Amino acid sequence: MDMAFCGEMQQTQRLVMTAEMRQALAVLQSSSSELADMLEHMAQDNPCLEWEWPWAVASGEFPRQGATAPWSFDAVYQYPAQRTLADELCAQLRVMPLPSRTLRVAQQLACSLDERGYCTDSLDVVAVRLGVPVREVEEALSALQDCEPSGVGARNLEECLILQLDKIEPPYRTLARKVIDHLNDLGQGKLRLVARNCHVSLDEIYEVLAQFRRLTPRPGAAWCKEPLSLVPPDVVVEQAGDAFMVRVHESAEPRLWVSPSYRALWISGGTEVRAFLAARLRAIERMAKAIETRRMTMLRVAEVIVARQLNFLRHGPGHMRPLTLREVAQELEMHESTVSRAIRNKSMKTPFGVWAMDAFFPAQLAASDFSAEAVQHLMRSLIALEDARNPLSDAEIVLRLAKQGVALSRRTVAKYREQMGIPSSQKRRR
Template sequence: MVQIAYELRARQQTSLTPRLQQSLKLLQMSTLDFSQEVAQAIATNPFLEEPENIPSDADETGAEHASAETESRSRGDGLSEPEVEAPVEAVETSSADAAEAVEVLPEQTESSPTYSGDYPTTRHSDGADTDVGQWARASVGLHDALRENLRGQPMSDRDRLLTEFIIEALDDDGYLRTPFSELASDDFLSPPPSDCEWSTALKLIQQLASPGIAARDLSECLTLQLEALPDETPCRELAIRIANGALEKVGRCDYGGLMRSFDCDEEEARAACLLIRGLDPRPGTRYASIDPSCYIVPDVIVRKVGKQWMALSNQEAVPRAQLHTTYARLFKESRYNERALMAKALQEARWLIRSLEQRNTTILRVAQAIVSRQQTFFDYGDVALRPLMLSEIAEELGMHESTVSRATSNKYLSSPRGIFEFKHFFSRELATRSGGTCSAGSVRALIQEMIDAEDPKEPLSDVMLARKLAGQGVVVARRTVSKYRAQIKYPSAELRRAP
C-alpha cells in the first residue's frame, strides 16, 4: 500500500504584470529611444495620433508655473508614487471587459476637446520644428575620401581591388591592424597577391591622404608624419630614429636614456621629443563623421528663479500622443460582433497616453529633488557637489530605489554650467578632518584644480596630492587619489611632466 503525503506551504511572491514591466521599460529608456517607441506606436495603432498646431503658453516655463507645480504636489494633486510604480491595471482585462469600457466613452466630435485621458500637450508654434538632420553638417568619411582620391590614379583592376581591400580594413583611427594574409582569401584572386603587391598598394594609400593614414602601428604612423615634414626641420632625423625604436622613453621624458641610446645632447633630445609630441597619433579621427543620433537632448532644463534653481520639463523633448477622436467615436458607434482586436488597440492607446504622463511626472519629480539638494553645484560647480544617494531621493519622493535608478538612467538636464547626466549628481560621502562630509565628486574637482595649477616641470605626484587634500581637511588615501585622477582622465605625474 502506497502512502502519499501532502504538504501545504504559504508563501508571498511579487510578480510584475506585462503592463508594469513595459512601464518600467519605458521609464528606463533614453529620450531618443522613448521617442522612437512612441512614434512606432502612433504608426501602428489607429487610435493614436500626434497633435498638431497646438498653441504654446509662454508662462509655462516661468516661476508661476514652477510654483504651481510645487503647490500641486504638496496638496497631492499630482500622480503619487504608488500610481507611478503600480501597473495601470492590476490584471489584464479581457476583450469583453475592454469593449464594455469603450461603451462609456463620451460622445466626441472632431471639433470638441480631446478626452480627459489624453496627454495635455503644448508645442511651440512660433519657430521651425527642431530636426537635427536639418542643421547637422554633412561630412566625408575616411573611406570615401580615400576612394575619391583613388579615382584619378592610373592602375590595373587587380591593384584597384587590392587598394579597396585595404581601405575597407582601416579602423576609425586610420590604422590598418589586419595582416595582409587576412585581407582577402587566397581563392579570391588568381594568382594570390604577394606581400610585395600588398605593400605597393599600401604605399599608394599612405600617400593619398593625411600623413599617417594606413599605418600598421603607432611607430609607423609617427614616422610617416615625420617623413612628410620638410627636410630642414630641426631634429627631424633624430625624431624619426626615436619614433622607430624608443617611443616608450618619450612618454617617460627619459632624456638621459635617449642621450645614451642615440648619442645626442639633452637639447637635441628635448627638441626631438617636442617634435614627436606635436604629431597626431590618431590621424583618422579628423575624417570621423558625426552621427546626429549621438546628440544629447536634455529631459529637464534648470533655470534660476529668484535665488533658487528650479527644474522645468523640456517640452520640446517630450513625444506627443493623443487619442484619435474620430476613430474612437466610430468604434463606439459600431455594432459588429468581432470587436476584440480593436478594443485591445484602444485600450493600449489609452494606456500609452497614461504612461507618457507617468513617465514625465516621475522624471520631473526626481529632477526637482536633485536640483533642490544640489543648489550649490549650479552656483559654484563640481567643487560644491554634495554627497547624494539614490536612497535619499527615493525616501523623499516615496518611491522605490529601483524606480529612481531607472528614472536617472540615460536622462540629462541642461543648465548654465552645461549638460549633465542625472547620475552625475549622485556621489558617495567622504569624511573630513573637521568631522563634516564631502562628496567624491567635489574631491575629484579639487584634484583637477590642483593639477591644472601645478608647475608643468614639477607635476604633483599622487602622494603630494593626498597631502594637499589633507591640508584642506579632506583625508583620502594615495590609492584613492590615483583612482579619482584616473576617473578625470589625467595621467600620472611622470607622464604629465613637461619636456
C-alpha cells in the same frame, strides 16, 4: 474531539500591486528608447493606438504607428550621410597622376584601413587577393601615404610618426628619427636611457618630445566619430538671471492618440464593436496616464536636484555637493525607490553639458563636505597644471588637496586617478 467545519470573517489590510500600478512603475523607470519599445509592442496588440516621437525618426524605425502625423519627414534628407576617411582618401587619389590599376589598388587599400588610419593587411595577401604584383601594391601604398591626414596608411606606430616628421622643426628631425626607435622606453618613462642610447642630453630629449606633441598616433581617429545622436535630454535646466528654470524636454515625451478610423468605428459601431474597442481604449488611457505620471515625477525630482546642486550649476563640476536619494525622497514625500526609478537612464541638460541624472548623487567623503565628483575634478585641475617634466606624485596631490580642505589618503588618490584613466606620475613625465 470536535471535527466540525466552521467559517469566520476577518478584516485585514495589505498592499496589492495592480496591473495598472505595475505598468506605471515600468513606465517610470524606462528610458526614452525603452519607452518607445513598450509603445511599439503595445501598438502591435492594440490597433487603436497611434503615437509619435519626433527625435526617433532618425533611427529609421519610427514612426511605428500614425504615419500620417504632421511631423513626419524623411531623415535621409534631413541628415546627410557622414563623409568617411575612405571617401576623402579616394577623392585625393583620383587627382594624382596614377596608372588606373595602381589607383584601383590604392582605393582598395584606403577602404581597408582600420579606425586609426593604419593599413593592417599584409601586402602579400592584398596582392594575391587583387591579382597584382606585390610591387604594385607597394606603389599604391606609397601613394596612399602621400595623402592627408599625414601619417595615414602606416603599418605601425613607428611608420606613422616617420610619415609625419615633416611637421617637426628641422633642427629636431634627425634626432626625432633616432628617438622613434626607442618608443617602448619612452612609453615606460625611461628618458635617461633614451638620451644615453641616442648620445644626446636629457634636455634635447625633452625638446624632441615637445615636438612629438604636434604629431598624432591615430590619424584616422578624427573620421571615426560616433553617429549623430538625436535622442534629446529628458530634462532641461535653463538660467534666467540668478534663478534656474527646469522643464521636461518637449521632444522627450511621446504623444498618444486614438486612430481616427477606430474613433469613427466607435461612433458608428454596434454594441459588440463598442465592447471590443472599450478595453483597447482604456489601455490607451492608462498608458497616457502613466506617461504623464512619469513626466511629473521626473520634473519634481529634477527640481529638487537643481535646488540642491546650485553651486554646480553656477560654478561647474568641482562644486557638486553630496546628495542622497533619501534626502530627495524625504523632501518630495515619496519612497526612495520611486526617486531611483525616476532618475534611471535619464539625462539632464545643464549649463555645463548633458549629465546623467544619477550623476547628481555623488557620495560624500568621510569627514568632508566634498563629494567624490568634486574631488576628482580638483585632481584633474591639479594634474592639468602640473609641470610635464616633473609631474605630481600621488603623495604630492594629497598635500595639495589638503591645502584646499580635502583630506584623502594616498591610496584613495591613486584609486580616483585610475578611475579617471590618468596614468601614474612616472608615465606622465615628458
